[in-house]
Amino acid sequence: MDMLLQALATLMTFESVITVLVGVSAGLLIGSLPGLTATMALAVLLPFTFSMEALQGLIALGAVYMGSIYGGAFTAILINTPGTPSSIATTFDGYPMARQGRAYEALAGATIASVIGGVVGVTFLLILAPPLARLAVAFGPAEMFWVAMLGLTLVASLSTGSLLKGLLGGCLGMMLSTIGVSPIGGETRFTFGYPPLQGGIELIVALIGLFVIPELLTMAAEGRGALAQEGRFGQGEASIRQIFRRVLGKPVNLIRSCLIGQIIAVIPGAGGNVTSLVAYNEARRFSRDPESFGKGNLEGVVASESSNNVMVAGSMIPLLTLGIPGAPPDAVILGVLMMHGLRPGLDLFTESGVLTNGFILSMGLAALMLLPVGLLGARLIHRIVIKTPYHFLVPCIAMVTILGTFALRNSLLDVGIMLILGSVGYFLRLIGIHPAPIVLGLILGGIAEQGYVQTMLAAVVDPIPWLRLVHNPLSMVLAGLVVLATTTVLLPAWLERRSRPDRKASERGGET
Amino acid sequence: MRFTPTTLAGALSAVALIGVAGMAQADYPEEPITYVIPFDPGGESDVTARFQEPHLEEILGVSVNVTHRPGGGGAVAWSEFQNDAEPDGYEIIGVNIPHIIGQPIQREDAGFETDDWEIITFFHSTPNALIVPADSPFETLDDLVEYARENPEAVTLGGSGTYSANHLGALRLEREADIDITYIPFTGTGPLPAAIEGGHVSGIFNYTMLGVQMEDRARVLAVAAEERVPALPDAPTFKEQGYDIVGGAYRGVAAPTGTPDEVIEVLEEAFAEANREIASEQEPLGFVMEYITGDEVNEVMNMLREAYGPILEEAE
Amino acid sequence: MILRLNTDIAAGVFGLAFAAGLWLPRAEMGRLSILFPRAVLVIMTVIAVALIIKGMVRPAGRQVEITGSPRRLLVVMASFFVWWFAIGELGFVVSTFVALLLLTWYLARVHGPVAWSRLLRWVPVIGALVAAFYLTFTEILNVRLPTGLLF
Numbered sequence: 020m021d022m023l024l025q026a027l028a029t030l031m032t033f034e035s036v037i038t039v040l041v042g043v044s045a046g047l048l049i050g051s052l053p054g055l056t057a058t059m060a061l062a063v064l065l066p067f068t069f070s071m072e073a074l075q076g077l078i079a080l081g082a083v084y085m086g087s088i089y090g091g092a093f094t095a096i097l098i099n100t101p102g103t104p105s106s107i108a109t110t111f112d113g114y115p116m117a118r119q120g121r122a123y124e125a126l127a128g129a130t131i132a133s134v135i136g137g138v139v140g141v142t143f144l145l146i147l148a149p150p151l152a153r154l155a156v157a158f159g160p161a162e163m164f165w166v167a168m169l170g171l172t173l174v175a176s177l178s179t180g181s182l183l184k185g186l187l188g189g190c191l192g193m194m195l196s197t198i199g200v201s202p203i204g205g206e207t208r209f210t211f212g213y214p215p216l217q218g219g220i221e222l223i224v225a226l227i228g229l230f231v232i233p234e235l236l237t238m239a240a241e242g243r244g245a246l247a248q249e250g251r252f253g254q255g256e257a258s259i260r261q262i263f264r265r266v267l268g269k270p271v272n273l274i275r276s277c278l279i280g281q282i283i284a285v286i287p288g289a290g291g292n293v294t295s296l297v298a299y300n301e302a303r304r305f306s307r308d309p310e311s312f313g314k315g316n317l318e319g320v321v322a323s324e325s326s327n328n329v330m331v332a333g334s335m336i337p338l339l340t341l342g343i344p345g346a347p348p349d350a351v352i353l354g355v356l357m358m359h360g361l362r363p364g365l366d367l368f369t370e371s372g373v374l375t376n377g378f379i380l381s382m383g384l385a386a387l388m389l390l391p392v393g394l395l396g397a398r399l400i401h402r403i404v405i406k407t408p409y410h411f412l413v414p415c416i417a418m419v420t421i422l423g424t425f426a427l428r429n430s431l432l433d434v435g436i437m438l439i440l441g442s443v444g445y446f447l448r449l450i451g452i453h454p455a456p457i458v459l460g461l462i463l464g465g466i467a468e469q470g471y472v473q474t475m476l477a478a479v480v481d482p483i484p485w486l487r488l489v490h491n492p493l494s495m496v497l498a499g500l501v502v503l504a505t506t507t508v509l510l511p512a513w514l515e516r517r518s519r520p521d522r523k524a525s526e527r528g529g530e531t
Numbered sequence: 532m533r534f535t536p537t538t539l540a541g542a543l544s545a546v547a548l549i550g551v552a553g554m555a556q557a558d559y560p561e562e563p564i565t566y567v568i569p570f571d572p573g574g575e576s577d578v579t580a581r582f583q584e585p586h587l588e589e590i591l592g593v594s595v596n597v598t599h600r601p602g603g604g605g606a607v608a609w610s611e612f613q614n615d616a617e618p619d620g621y622e623i624i625g626v627n628i629p630h631i632i633g634q635p636i637q638r639e640d641a642g643f644e645t646d647d648w649e650i651i652t653f654f655h656s657t658p659n660a661l662i663v664p665a666d667s668p669f670e671t672l673d674d675l676v677e678y679a680r681e682n683p684e685a686v687t688l689g690g691s692g693t694y695s696a697n698h699l700g701a702l703r704l705e706r707e708a709d710i711d712i713t714y715i716p717f718t719g720t721g722p723l724p725a726a727i728e729g730g731h732v733s734g735i736f737n738y739t740m741l742g743v744q745m746e747d748r749a750r751v752l753a754v755a756a757e758e759r760v761p762a763l764p765d766a767p768t769f770k771e772q773g774y775d776i777v778g779g780a781y782r783g784v785a786a787p788t789g790t791p792d793e794v795i796e797v798l799e800e801a802f803a804e805a806n807r808e809i810a811s812e813q814e815p816l817g818f819v820m821e822y823i824t825g826d827e828v829n830e831v832m833n834m835l836r837e838a839y840g841p842i843l844e845e846a847e
Numbered sequence: 848m849i850l851r852l853n854t855d856i857a858a859g860v861f862g863l864a865f866a867a868g869l870w871l872p873r874a875e876m877g878r879l880s881i882l883f884p885r886a887v888l889v890i891m892t893v894i895a896v897a898l899i900i901k902g903m904v905r906p907a908g909r910q911v912e913i914t915g916s917p918r919r920l921l922v923v924m925a926s927f928f929v930w931w932f933a934i935g936e937l938g939f940v941v942s943t944f945v946a947l948l949l950l951t952w953y954l955a956r957v958h959g960p961v962a963w964s965r966l967l968r969w970v971p972v973i974g975a976l977v978a979a980f981y982l983t984f985t986e987i988l989n990v991r992l993p994t995g996l997l998f
Contacts, residue, residue: 055988062572062599063988065581156724159731160715181855181907183898187862190891194869197884200603200638203716204880205693207603207638209869214610214642218602232927239923240915242957287725342744343725350571350721354578357816362744410954414947415976417927421934421943422980426990429600430607431935438927445924447861449911450854468883469718475882476715477687477732565991596989 023145026376029074030384038075039082039381043388046086047396051093051102053227054423060087061351073359074374078381080355084348085137085331085385089393092129092324096122097246097404098416100231104222104292105327107458108299110230112312112319117246119315122405126397127262128317129324130389132273135266136325137386139277140284140332144339144379149365152340155285160477161488164470165497166286167463170293172501175508176300177455182508185456188447192460193467195220202465203472215432222292224424224433225440225461229454231420232441235413244409259394265317272302272318273325280326284333287343292462298326304507332382339367339375559620559794563594566784567624569608571601574719575740576625576782579655582812586805591797604692605630610642618787620794626650628781628832629839633694636843645832649790651798653783653823653831654806655813658756659700659776660742660766661688662749663734664727672752672772675734676708683711689732691720694843696780700755701736702842707774738779739763740817755779762817778838781821781831799824848913855902862895919957926950938995940981947973 029035042064049060060083068076091102096113109129116125143151158166171189178185198209199219210216238244266273276298283294302322303312312319334345335352342363344350353363361367367375404412424437444454471488478487489495566584570576580597587595600608605627616622626648634641661672669675679686690697693716701714715732717723720741726732727749734752735741742751743762751766755776759768769776784802786795803822810820823831866888901907913920926946933942951969955961984990 058572059988062577065572066584066597156729159726159729181858183855183894183901184858187858187891187894187898190887190894191862191865193887194865194884194891197887200606201693201876201880202718203693204877205604205637205695205716206876206880207640208876208880208884210640212640214640215602215607217604217610217638217640217642218607236920236924237914239954240913240917240920242915242919242954287722337725341724341728344721347571350574354572354574354581357744358578358582358812360812360815362746364747366747408955410951410957413923413954414950417930417950418943418947418977418980421931422984422992425992426984426988428602429598429991430602431931431993434931434934435928438931442924442927445920447858449913450852450857450861451908452858452861464883464887472879472882473715473717476713476879479713480682480684596991598989598991 022372023376023380026373026380029373029377030078030380035075035078035381036384038079039385039388040392042079042082043086043385043392044396046083046088047090047093047389047392048086049083050087050090051400052423053094053100053102053231053420054223054425054427055087056103056223056427057084057087057348058351059426060084061348065351065355068355073361074377076355076359077352077374077378080352081378081382082385082388084352085328085382085389086392088327088331089130089133089137089324089389091327092133092320093126093397093400096125096129096320097401098231099234100420101226104226104458104462105295105330106323107226107292107455108295108323109320111299111323111455112314112316113323115313115315116317116320120246121315122246122401123397124262124317125320126401127259127394128266128320130393130397131263131266132276132321132323132325133328133393134386134390135273136277136280136328137331137389138383139325140281140329141379141383141386143281143329144332144335144382145376148336148340148368151281151285151336154282155287155337155341155343155345157493158286160470160473161490161494162470162497163286163466164474164488165494165501167467167470168501169497169504170297170459170463171467172504172508173293173296173300174456174459175505176303177296177459178453180451184451185453188452188454188456189460191452192225192457192462193464194460195225195457196461196464197468202469203476215430218428218430218432220436220440220461221427221433222458222461223427224437226458227420227424228437228440229444229457231416232438233445233448233454235417235420236442236445238409238413242409244405244407244412246405262317266321269318269321271305272322275301275305276322276326277329280329281333283326284330284345285336287337287345292346293459294330295323295327296459298322328386332379332386335379335382339363340365559797560591560593562621563596564591564620565622566595566597567608567612567622568597568599569601569605569625569627570599572599575657575738576627579782579809579813579818580625582809583654583802583805586808587801590801590804604634606634606638606641606643612785612787613643613647616787618789618791620786620790620798623651623784623786623798624648626783626785628653628783628835629694629696629699632832632836632839633699633843636840637694645836648785648788649795650783650785650828650832651795651824652802653781653821653828654802655818655820656779656781657696657738657740657818658754658760658779659696659736660739660754660763661704661734661736661752662727662742662745663752664730665748665750667734667750669734669752670750672767672769672774675752676710679708679710679712684713686710686712686734687715687732688712688734688736689715689717689723689726690736691723692716692718696778697736697738699839699842700776700778703776703778703838704736704769704774706842707769707776738817739819742766743815743817756819760817760819762815778835781823781835783823783828848917850911850913851909852911853902853906854908854911855898855906857902859895859898859902862891862898866891866895919954922953923950926953934993934995936995938998939992940977940994941997942995944973944977947977 049055091106094100094102095106095109099114101107113125174185174189279298280294337343337345338349478484612624753769930946
């Protein structure tokens, strides 16, 4: 407790507050550019932190991390492009809202949800770090395989229209994930004798291509911007207070999303990329009105954004206590800790407790700072996107996209892959194969493959190797959840099909 | 064949260089130097480069830009570097052993060759270490070997990557001790602490750094170095325990083939100087500082090629 | 523009073609590397076949609609690739400047012809934009952008 107060005191200096403010703003800016990820934002900041004290450096990193994860929501809502993988689910309802002229409501809702998520994550980190750390190590190869399978059941709910096409998209994504060097076996796969393909298809490259390019092509073909020009902005629209009430009026959704975010955040390797998808899926499953999701329901945005901001502090738990980076950006923070001679472990909370608690509290401060910075930034960016004529907007977004993709790995080939995937993705979308299942397959393919092959390797001495997949309680529970999730998805679809003739009569034909 | 245009280009740029070199060598360096790291930010290679960066800038008097070009376990950056980089000393790249030895043997299309550059120096090494959880029944290396001999394939050792330093080390142990263990590759060092702490593997074959990082939660049974590592004074070497296993990863930097010797020398000294400056920060983490330059580079390369080559080719 | 196309069969055929393309080069791979891709390929083939069968028995949609002008769609798509190629050959700044100017002009023509004076007014705006992004990336974010033949 002493340490907490002492840490709070060090944090309440003018210098620290300014660091957080600048960090959050910079992170927000970087995160909102497609292709510039939180990992990259942290890597860029790294050299600057050398000249700072350990705590100042960590404060800056935490603030940038928080800001950049949140920044992803901006592009997700305004141009249907997740700025970071963790905001994929934000596009599902955020973009339809923007098209209905409710962009500001979506942006403000996302901001409020992010602030709450961030604060909740920090609270968890402060009080529950050691027990949650124990949970983190319980996930071995077999468990990871089931986690990936559980994630893949999301395909069913992500595939608007046809389940089969969604599954095909998921397989497509998983196959794309196998291009390059195999994680186990070390051989090159599907490179067709072309050495640069050894690098494989980076998730974010595919993400940008599949989401942005079709959107740009559609805008170009239609000859107008996607958002309503006039955009009932400010007046007639919900005021901040109303949006607050709307977000907080559904506390169950918030609590559920935060808990999901926290649990997934401590599972090493799954990371923030899937938290928002899972939270979104559950929000829809438990909603009284699941049909309205995907058509501009604020709850969807809230679920996605609150859960992914819990993840920021949440993934610090395995990092600080065990030295396990839960999400890619954490690897950079681990590097900084090591550089300052700070060894992850419980010592970090006792011996250098002031420093660690200062760092954690600063993330809380950063989360709070998101509110003013975010609301202001949202208003600004929203106005820019709405006021810019489409013939400027399309080429400019294309330029930012190309730059972002290039910057990711300093690779021009990645830009080409992005464009090819995007162009193919446009036609795939026409025939009903949507980008979300493909990206999900790409995220989870690697996790599933590693989990499966590692388990099989460890089981070489067992008489029936695949039993290793369910050899302990946790893996059995996870396997059970997969079965449960599959049936709850398939059963309604099957029932619906059986009763389709009479349903059609009572309901007007669906949109797709 | 692919080598013809490449060699031609190499020869041409070498010719072009003779002209440039005359001017360049006198007051090299004048422009910013690009230091390519073929891995993701946050890894050991990256962290080391970040340590070096400010010192190099001070010594050389120009800015040194660390850029990342990850992919294919380093191969993407290396093949690009060997094909495109100008041999003027303004472009250097991090190189790692055994990656640069293993990948060309193992992959048909790695896109680079083990020797097609001038290795300036190897600045540090990270010896392999055999680490088991603190509550493991294996108190010593002999316990583990004995158990593995009675139960072939039952001992599972995690490590970073396939045919990496870790994997090769585990294969050496199998040969030296005449046992059969199961090596399970993970992607990078990141997931290994969880694997050991959660009891998903019997132990891990990783680097000394992880042994230091997990000091209070794990036990280092043996270190694959000639002498005990300063950061782990209580951990015996394999040699002490009767197994001739020395090896691990070496990190260094390379310049393109045909870079003038004068330039290489300047860089050699700069890296050695930077290395001395950062030793006090890196040694406690478990790194072993090295100052391998010139002919010694070839000695180390040959030594490791002999140690790993047969294992790799047999696996092929 | 509305195209007549059975989307189920189209998706199924695409899936089969994709699976076939990756099925062929898998021969020389080791067991550990091929285990997972092979499993996914088999599943993918099954799904694709199921889609084709479903498309014949009970098709979901028989037509797809490309909203807007298909010509503009293809021109912009092609121009992205030309732009990408030009970045490698000519360098980022020059090709991006030209690409932005041409694309803006092409897209603005939807609302009628673009006067020369208007085009000239765009030049400094686009120039400043490209310069700002170039400097941000090279100087602050430390990304080396391709310079190619020109710049």
